[in-house]
């Protein structure tokens with residue numbers, strides 16, 4: 533039996549990059565997947581790809597920085613597929629690049645709203661739905677920058693450290709109620725988020741920070757998310773798992 537058979541999963545930011553790979557992987561493992569994004573075109577294309585592979589999916593447009601959108605997203609999942617067992621809070625942005633002393637105030641607010649508050653709003657509405665469905669697994673997309681800093685991304689680093697702390701607090705609150713909550717910390721991954729904001733030379737520079745000698749691929753993060761979502765990770769909660777080509781080991 534596929535490892536996510538009879539499970540309902542929602543994935544935010546699933547119209548691109550890591551979220552797209554997670555949605556496709558979960559669907560291939562038998563989950564009914566709610567693909568969510570602010571980008572309708574990207575999200576609908578992922579739903580079509582899942583369906584053409586024989587899977588089950590629906591698209592819900594939702595801005596994770598808005599509490600009401602998170603509430604609506606969970607309602608759509610429950611109404612559409614009868615419950616909710618897995619949620620991946622993956623939507624995120626890079627934000628401006630500047631030192632803390634010059635960082636644009638509106639850039640700070642935007643990064644914190646999407647990358648940190650968005651994860652909290654997700655948990656706020658997903659957890660009650662998971663409790664009603666008898667438990668499940670939540671995966672919050674952090675980053676290596678949830679463990680260490682980089683000087684030009686103070687808002688991103690603060691938000692991702694916040695996601696790691698929030699994951700621990702939420703996991704402790706529900707560990708005895710069959711809900712597992714974990715954080716994933718990718719190193720630099722070939723996705724539009726990274727490729728749009730960096731020159732080929734800067735990308736080459738990033739390779740040298742990964743002892744494995746290359747950047748990661750979205751599918752390599754999806755495989756970790758799949759394990760955390762599945763019953764194979766039944767004793768794993770409140771944890772931070774890096775998939776970073778050795779970045780944090782240095």
Ligand SMILES: NC(=O)c1ccc[n+]([C@@H]2O[C@H](COP(=O)([O-])OP(=O)(O)OC[C@H]3O[C@@H](n4cnc5c(N)ncnc54)[C@H](O)[C@@H]3O)[C@@H](O)[C@H]2O)c1
Pocket residue numbers: 544545546547548549550551568569570571574594595596597622623624625626646650673674675676717718719720721722723724725726
């Ligand atoms: N790519 C990397 O190197 C890397 C490394 C570590 C962590 N991450 C994290 O992984 C996650 C996914 O990143 P990615 O690289 O796949 O990026 P991406 O830009 O390819 O995809 C992000 C998706 O999120 C959506 N999105 C943005 N803001 C949103 C919002 N407010 N509400 C709903 N959807 C929204 C975008 O439309 C996009 O489809 C992010 O949280 C990012 O911080 C990425």
